[in-house]
Amino acid sequence: MSQSARSIVIPHLGRVEGHGGIFVKIVGNTVHEVNMDIFEGSRYYEALLKGKHFLDVQGIITRVCAICSANHTVAALTALEGALGITQSERIHTLRGLLLLGATIESHALHVFALALPDFLGFDSVISMASKYPGEVAFALKLKQLGNRVQELVGGRAIHPINTLVGGFGKIPRHRDLKALRDELAAALDPLMGTVDLVGSLPVPPWAAQPTVYVALRPYEEAYRFRGVAICTSRGEEFPIASYRDVIREFTVEHSHAKHSALASGETYMVGSLARLKLWGHYLGGRAREAFDRLFPGGVVDNVLLNNWAQLVELVHSVEHGVEVCDELLGMPEVPREMVEYEVRAGRGVGAIEVPRGTLFHEYELDGDGRVLSANVITPTAQNLANVERDMRAAVENLLASSEPMEDARLKLNLEMVARAYDPCISCSVHVTRLAGE
Numbered sequence: 001m002s003q004s005a006r007s008i009v010i011p012h013l014g015r016v017e018g019h020g021g022i023f024v025k026i027v028g029n030t031v032h033e034v035n036m037d038i039f040e041g042s043r044y045y046e047a048l049l050k051g052k053h054f055l056d057v058q059g060i061i062t063r064v065c066a067i068c069s070a071n072h073t074v075a076a077l078t079a080l081e082g083a084l085g086i087t088q089s090e091r092i093h094t095l096r097g098l099l100l101l102g103a104t105i106e107s108h109a110l111h112v113f114a115l116a117l118p119d120f121l122g123f124d125s126v127i128s129m130a131s132k133y134p135g136e137v138a139f140a141l142k143l144k145q146l147g148n149r150v151q152e153l154v155g156g157r158a159i160h161p162i163n164t165l166v167g168g169f170g171k172i173p174r175h176r177d178l179k180a181l182r183d184e185l186a187a188a189l190d191p192l193m194g195t196v197d198l199v200g201s202l203p204v205p206p207w208a209a210q211p212t213v214y215v216a217l218r219p220y221e222e223a224y225r226f227r228g229v230a231i232c233t234s235r236g237e238e239f240p241i242a243s244y245r246d247v248i249r250e251f252t253v254e255h256s257h258a259k260h261s262a263l264a265s266g267e268t269y270m271v272g273s274l275a276r277l278k279l280w281g282h283y284l285g286g287r288a289r290e291a292f293d294r295l296f297p298g299g300v301v302d303n304v305l306l307n308n309w310a311q312l313v314e315l316v317h318s319v320e321h322g323v324e325v326c327d328e329l330l331g332m333p334e335v336p337r338e339m340v341e342y343e344v345r346a347g348r349g350v351g352a353i354e355v356p357r358g359t360l361f362h363e364y365e366l367d368g369d370g371r372v373l374s375a376n377v378i379t380p381t382a383q384n385l386a387n388v389e390r391d392m393r394a395a396v397e398n399l400l401a402s403s404e405p406m407e408d409a410r411l412k413l414n415l416e417m418v419a420r421a422y423d424p425c426i427s428c429s430v431h432v433t434r435l436a437g438e
Helices: 045-049 054-064 069-084 090-121 134-155 175-200 241-247 273-283 286-295 304-330 380-401 408-421
Strands: 005-010 020-027 030-038 215-219 228-233 238-240 248-251 260-263 347-355 358-366 372-378
Touching (some): 005 408, 020 380, 020 408, 030 380, 045 054, 054 069, 054 372, 069 090, 069 134, 069 358, 090 304, 090 347, 090 408, 134 175, 215 358, 238 241, 241 248
Antiparallel strands (some): 020 030, 248 260, 347 358
16 A cells, blocks of 8 residues: 655745745655755856956955855955965954954844744744834844944945955054944843843754754864864864865755755765854853853754754854954054055965854965966855755654644744754855756
8 A cells, every 4th residue: 555645845935045945755754855945046156256357356256145245255355365375464354353243243133033033932924023022123133233334344334345355454444433333242242141041941842953963163263263274073073174175075966056065974064053162162251151051051952953042152252252353453553554465476275264154165266367267165055955954854754753743834834944043045055057968
């Protein structure tokens, strides 16, 4: 006797950046197929960069995505400066760190409050959530705006930075503006910790839990940082950043315009906030340590739904560390502009940055005239997609094995929660297409 089959189809995944869907085929109580469909148009940005002068690279690559624009800019500049043999000055390094913190504040505030939290509080959107939690939603919007102001002050505007240059910055923020920003960041800490208390009281379902391999960059100093010096896994392995292509293997799948990724061993893995906390959470201090202890009392647990709470911990860290970075910059002499001198040369450079959704890689090879011979970008979402499908499969199998009746509507909601927990940036991920005969 043949078993009954059913398909769970989500044609458009809501509350994520970009356009994607989910397809799951179930026969009896067995999951036969799980697809995270990414059907947003491909961007071909690596091909677009070939032949371009290196000074034009960041202006092109930053437009891959609005919410990730500062992250792509810093990764691209890091790679280009590596190719050109440029060493950042202390001020340039610190300012770029502040820019990354602003991008993290903006992105995490949006995801935690507007995209993820409604699921845990029983609302279908942040708009309906505001009816019961108006103060929290209003604060979230202010926090997102604060992240934008950080990016505007450092990068010249809130989206697609124009003040960031190869070798430095066109304009250094005035001390009075840094002081005002510092005070805004400091004022956000107490209400943010109030949100930590609210989130800490919410149960996290266990049906998405399963053992996971995590990957994140080892910080450049013994502190919780978003820039690193080596690729590390939760199994204790460490690899040079320059050999990232030997560590991460990209491949194509029929149902997606985005590449998938696996480790050289063939295993899927996760990058992102939960991975960073798993590997480097012991470096947290201050209010961020308080948030970690409140939300992860037993340490990091293998449950992707907790990536939402990991982002909240990083949100506290980014606001708190932003205050410290402003203090560092205020302790430096005020100057209008800062640039490192360099000569154009042929070379190859790799930039690796920890961005809101995970580890971002940029690689550029330049000729002697400074034109791009080749470019390669691996985004966090492209690295996570295979693991997303793995986690969705486990979630469905666990739910079907439970004693409760599992209607399609509930399966759909839970599948969406798994996908949203990864905070996918679909726009960043689509840079491949299949040609006839490929």
